[in-house]
Structures are given as C-alpha cells and as structure tokens.
Amino acid sequence: MNLYKADTDYYNYLQYYEPKISYVENKKENRPFVGIVLCVNDKNFFAPLTSPKKKHIYMGEQEDFIKINQGRLGGINLNNMLPIPKRHLLKIEIDEIKDIKYKNIINNQVVWLNINQKKIQNKAKELYYLVTTKAATKDLIDRCCDFKLLEKKCAEYMYENEIHEDEILYYVANRDVYL
Numbered sequence: 001m002n003l004y005k006a007d008t009d010y011y012n013y014l015q016y017y018e019p020k021i022s023y024v025e026n027k028k029e030n031r032p033f034v035g036i037v038l039c040v041n042d043k044n045f046f047a048p049l050t051s052p053k054k055k056h057i058y059m060g061e062q063e064d065f066i067k068i069n070q071g072r073l074g075g076i077n078l079n080n081m082l083p084i085p086k087r088h089l090l091k092i093e094i095d096e097i098k099d100i101k102y103k104n105i106i107n108n109q110v111v112w113l114n115i116n117q118k119k120i121q122n123k124a125k126e127l128y129y130l131v132t133t134k135a136a137t138k139d140l141i142d143r144c145c146d147f148k149l150l151e152k153k154c155a156e157y158m159y160e161n162e163i164h165e166d167e168i169l170y171y172v173a174n175r176d177v178y179l
Contacts, residue, residue, distance in 0.1 A: 001113045003034045003106065006046050007088035010157070014082055017153045020145045022048060022080050034092050034106070036113060038124045039170035040081065041151070046089065047081040047124060049109065050074045063127050063136070064143055066120060073109050076120060078127050079144040083154040085167040 015021040022033075035048040049068070050056075056071030064079035094110070097103040113120065130136035131144045158168065 001036055001110065001117050003049070003092040003094070003110060004037055004046065005034055005090040005092055006048075006082075006084060007090060010084065010088040011082075013157055014150055014153055018082075018145050018150055020080065020143075021082060022077065035081075036076065036120070037084075037089060037170075038081065038121055040083075040124050040128045040147075042170060043083050043151070043168050044086065044089070044170050045081045045124065045128075046084045047120075048077050050077055052105065063123070063130065063140055066116075066123060068109055069112050073105060073112060078124050081124060081128075081147075082145060082150045083147075083168060085154070085158060085163050087163065087167055 011021065033048065035046045038045050038047055052068075052072060052074040056067055056075050059065070059067065059071060061067050064077070066076040066078065068074050068076065092106070094103060094106050097106060127136075127144070128147055131141055132148050134141065136144075154168065157163070158165065
C-alpha cells in the first residue's frame with residue numbers, strides 16, 4: 001500500500017460541493033496531506049490519514065475512523081474518503097522526505113497499513129454501503145461525506161476534463177498489485 005497526496009485543484013473542486021472534505025493544504029512544516037487509495041464501489045477512493053495525536057490513543061475505533069497502531073501512528077479518516085482519478089494521485093516518495101521524525105512516522109504507518117490492508121479495505125466498503133444505503137446511524141451519516149454526490153461530481157469533472165473512465169477504476173491505479 002502506497003501513500004498519496006491528492007491533487008489540490010481536484011480536491012478543492014470536490015470540496016466546493018462537499019464541505020465535510022477536510023482542507024488539503026497543510027502548511028505545517030511543508031508536510032503533505034497524505035492518504036491511501038482504496039477500492040470502493042470498484043473505484044479509487046482517497047482516504048486521508050491524520051497525524052498522531054494523544055487523543056487517538058484514548059479514542060475507540062469507529063465505523064469511519066481506523067486507528068493506526070492503536071492510535072500511536074495516527075488514523076485513517078474513512079468519513080472523508082473521496083473518489084479520485086489516477087492522474088490526481090501524487091505518490092509520496094518517502095525517501096525524499098527530509099524530516100527524519102516525520103519520515104519514520106510515515107514508514108511505520110506504511111508497514112502497519114500493509115499488514116492491515118484487508119481490514120482497512122473491508123471497513124471502507126462497509127462504511128460506503130452503510131452511508132449510501134442510509135443503513136447507518138444519523139450521527140455516522142452526518143460525519144461522513146456524501147459519497148454518492150462525490151461520485152457524481154467526480155464523473156462530471158472527468159467528463160468536463162476529458163478524463164477516460166479507466167482512470168477512476170481501482171485496478172488501473174493499482175496495476176502493480178495485479179501484475
């Protein structure tokens with residue numbers, strides 16, 4: 001599992017329609033806003049990570065939040081996941097990160113993410129199902145982005161920008177996994 005940064009212009013485009021999307025520009029020590037790519041509804045969905053905070057250690061896991069290494073390495077905000085075409089995913093090159101402390105956190109996150117990839121993937125699919133079918137609690141639905149709206153806006157964006165449909169399909173972005 002690789003880490004990615006979502007293209008700012010695309011992210012801002014979707015944020016215009018869905019204000020629950022967290023802000024992508026993180027100026028704190030020029031660290032990128034990173035996430036992972038998951039297969040949800042057969043499409044690439046970018047799920048942002050959050051950096052470690054003390055509160056993560058004491059928080060319980062929820063349907064829309066996965067603690068990375070019991071919260072010691074941050075978490076995955078599944079509630080803010082969004083569909084994204086391959087060309088708007090910028091792979092994070094960990095070797096190029098100069099801040100050693102941050103680089104170690106990222107490396108440890110990647111190890112944990114790879115070990116727990118199936119759990120993460122299943123939880124993302126389950127959340128999508130619960131929210132899009134309205135089977136989730138009102139609180140959970142209120143915390144999550146409107147995934148169907150984001151898929152619609154993604155499709156419109158792709159049409160307007162002449163982006164081929166293959167670029168949203170999960171197997172295209174993760175071709176290395178399937179070869």
